[in-house]
Amino acid sequence: MVLKTQGGARCLAVIATALLAGGAAPASVGAQGGAALVVAQAVAVSALDPAGSSGRPVSPAESEAAFLIYDGLVRFTDEMSIVPELAASWSVDPDGRAWTFKIRRGVTFQDGTPLTAQAVVATLDRVINPATNTSNRTLWDPIASVSALDAATVRVLTKEPYGTLLNTLAQGSALIASPAAVERWGAEYRLHPVGTGPYAVDRWDLGTQLDLVPHRQFWDGRPGFDRIVLRTVPDPATRVAVLQSGQAQVAEGIPTESVDALRRAPGVTVIVRPALRTFGMGINLNRPALQDIRVRQALNYAVNKQLLVQALFQGNAAVLRSPLALRTSGYADVAAWPYDPPKARMLLETAGWKPAPPIGVRVKDGRSLQITLLTPQGAFPHDVEIVETLADYLRNVGFEPHFTYVEPAALPDHLLVPPDQSTWDLAFFGFGPSNGDGGDHLDALYRSNPDRQHRPRAWNFTWYSNPLVDAWLAEGTRAVDPRVRDAVYAKVERQVWTDAPYLWLYADSVVVATRGAQGVEVLPIALTILKHAHP
Structure with missing residues (x-):
């Protein structure tokens, strides 16, 4: 494998210019003359360790690359059903705590070492260990231990019944890595990934392009392409252009305003999948003014969400009626917050906030109703445009909004801090459960943080806390029967919706366009799976 570092944004701009000028080789021709698949991604792939040793959240682009290199014990279909992958079969004991997996025989890692139960245990031990994996703790903390019963049998023991274990094992952090490669590379393993998947790393220009070639000993048949190139193209219009010109066969993160034109383009297929990702403005509950539920309710009534969604997404998003998106497991339809200035x-x-002439900003006890709106610039579709539009709605009812703009990579640094370090009042944020489970979504955003001296335990950066919600979340996690779990989570959704720790907005859609590529799977967890793609 060839690994190179590149010059960041300037290099990305040069590549985009070269693509539009026709500087790339035809995408249908690989390095050795075989079929190649070029994928235009919005974000660069900069680490590929499923256990998250880079110490930061994994981007969708990195997850998509990882699913080409690695396999898991089980996997999601594009309809979010769970099917076997490296586990040929599994069973669960009546107590709901002990799970037994039979490992597929005859599988080889890309470094030539065999897949065994011991290799699976080594991977899962890394991801369970909080010292190794600081991300996705809500998924892995319920697991007590993993052991190999023999060379082809793994047992997973959970602390309590854990009804969504299979969802967790289908998620990206559960992909199985070569223990030999992990030992060889140590802290640098994130740059030298080795799995059992259909493609292996051939060349990696960090920040710009990742080239993959077939794993010739892949256990599930010959891979569909002789080369896959994951190319970073940050600008949405450029991604559309390289697809239309034939220089890419897959383009991700298609702007909704381009959907209709692409659908009319010869040879182009547009895949629109309603996503499990919800968007809103997280409300900083450490601020005295925002601790008043009437102020938080006013925020939700002040915004015409339906008009906002229609104008910006042309029907490819839906106004939220619950803290969860419609197709998330455990979803309960609570109600919409109507537009009612x-x-x-x-x-x-x-709440005591009176309008003060001449501009109408509300005041109370000599303080004006100022709020700082935090928005990333380009982390999510239309993020800046949405937040600046929200500001107009909020001015209309008496708020005085100000803005803080941050680069996408810096957003977690502003959100995941102790409460006395936060510098914003409302923060634009999108979240979807990477394991497809509504319980995980609710737990990550609304379970109380354990203390106020450290960063939030997951993504509860609003510092929302309700003992009833905590108790219901714990009950839902223990429930093995999906009907019981859904009923408990419905109570959580209704309570959180009433408490209004967010100015809730919409659930978006994943939009991917293809040209000359078949078998592309788009999952509602905002993930494009290419391991079964072919010309």
């Missing part, structure tokens, strides 16, 4: 103003009046 008079009610928003009444709530603010009742």
